[in-house]
Amino acid sequence: MPSRKTNGLLITFEGIDGCGKSTQLKMAARYLRSRGLDIATLREPGSTRISERIRRMLLDPRLDMSDITELLLYEAARSELVDKEIAPLLAAGRIVLCDRYYDSTTAYQGYGRRLDLTMVRRLHEVAVGAYTPDLTLLFDLPLKTALTRRGKNPDRLESQSLAFFRRVARGFREIARNEPRRVTVLDARKSTARVFVAVQRELDRKLKLPPLP
Numbered sequence: 001m002p003s004r005k006t007n008g009l010l011i012t013f014e015g016i017d018g019c020g021k022s023t024q025l026k027m028a029a030r031y032l033r034s035r036g037l038d039i040a041t042l043r044e045p046g047s048t049r050i051s052e053r054i055r056r057m058l059l060d061p062r063l064d065m066s067d068i069t070e071l072l073l074y075e076a077a078r079s080e081l082v083d084k085e086i087a088p089l090l091a092a093g094r095i096v097l098c099d100r101y102y103d104s105t106t107a108y109q110g111y112g113r114r115l116d117l118t119m120v121r122r123l124h125e126v127a128v129g130a131y132t133p134d135l136t137l138l139f140d141l142p143l144k145t146a147l148t149r150r151g152k153n154p155d156r157l158e159s160q161s162l163a164f165f166r167r168v169a170r171g172f173r174e175i176a177r178n179e180p181r182r183v184t185v186l187d188a189r190k191s192t193a194r195v196f197v198a199v200q201r202e203l204d205r206k207l208k209l210p211p212l213p
């Protein structure tokens, strides 16, 4: 993977299922475009032809797969995404907003499935190389609230046990504790509008945007 020296910026949105990050990402894209910035949005797993096919396998509740297969499929989908989308977009100086990235794998496969964290991190390096996020917004929500927000028809990951999601939530909090410069934790219990005030503040800070009148 070539080294990354570009004007582009990679911002990732993370959190447990039901934390509201996808809604916030859409609002963030709209806001930044209104300020004249060139924004691309992506989601994980997905956003390339191969990654969307892998996504279908990963989320299919009828499929039973080993934990290592699951880990490798997430990383394979990610490697495609970096190669086909993230690297070229950043090289063109774009600002990329990505719904989930490797922190989800650390939290779900590393902490949730209890896979060796050193191995998991090593695979992130293989999949993304120098394409680490410039900023990660972690939407923190008590597990109970998140579970009630989820829709019916759970996908394969959403059908996991409560104990699994407890470990995932702890994983996200530990990631934030280990990398406070990259990861900003936002309280996702508030209303969508109030959470977005905090998102906007973080984006303005990172992109050095002057406050709106």
Ligand code: TYD
Pocket: 016, 017, 018, 022, 043, 044, 045, 059, 074, 099, 100, 101, 102, 104, 105, 106, 108, 109, 157, 158
């Ligand atoms: P998605 O429908 O995108 O969930 P959400 O809208 O809540 O983001 O499905 C992604 C699911 O895959 C979600 O349950 C989290 C899980 N996941 C992992 O387990 N590992 C990963 O690396 C990623 C990116 C997602």
